Amino acid sequence: MIHSFEYSNLPLSELSEQDRELVDAARKAVAQAYAPFTRFGVGAAARLTDGSITTSSNFESAIGTLSICAERRLLYGLLDDAIIEGFAVVSTAEEECYPCGVCRQAMVEKEQRQGKPMRVIMAGAKTATVTEKATDLLPFTYTYADTL
Numbered sequence: 063m064i065h066s067f068e069y070s071n072l073p074l075s076e077l078s079e080q081d082r083e084l085v086d087a088a089r090k091a092v093a094q095a096y097a098p099f100t101r102f103g104v105g106a107a108a109r110l111t112d113g114s115i116t117t118s119s120n121f122e123s124a125i126g127t128l129s130i131c132a133e134r135r136l137l138y139g140l141l142d143d144a145i146i147e148g149f150a151v152v153s154t155a156e157e158e159c160y161p162c163g164v165c166r167q168a169m170v171e172k173e174q175r176q177g178k179p180m181r182v183i184m185a186g187a188k189t190a191t192v193t194e195k196a197t198d199l200l201p202f203t204y205t206y207a208d209t210l
């Protein structure tokens with residue numbers, strides 16, 4: 063069995079106007095990152111079905127486990143009836159920023175709950191990789207099974 067998924071990798075200038083706007087919002091959020099330990103700032107932006115854009119950035123704590131990535135900070139701040147159409151991730155690095163495994167799980171769970179695909183745009187300084195749904199980023203997603 064072969065696992066495959068579709069994605070695009072393109073220059074930022076070839077993104078749609080909406081996706082560019084979302085990447086720009088995520089880039090502005092990077093400036094709000096609190097990352098005194100890693101000095102790696104990350105910004106995330108989500109476009110909801112009502113057209114609004116909400117953003118977040120990573121936050122680090124002296125107690126490491128209290129730190130949280132920009133993606134989950136954004137997701138957990140939303141009311142659960144919010145439906146995300148597009149989700150952009152950007153960092154302080156030149157390279158494209160890909161969500162960590164924990165955030166991928168949270169993104170897929172959100173996508174499953176909302177019942178609609180969440181387009182993911184992972185941007186760098188010059189290019190972006192885009193998937194049409196978060197599920198593409200995490201095959202064999204963990205699911206809870208009540209076996210007791």
Ligand SMILES: [Zn+2]
Pocket residue numbers: 131132133134161162163164165166
């Ligand atoms: Zn993460």
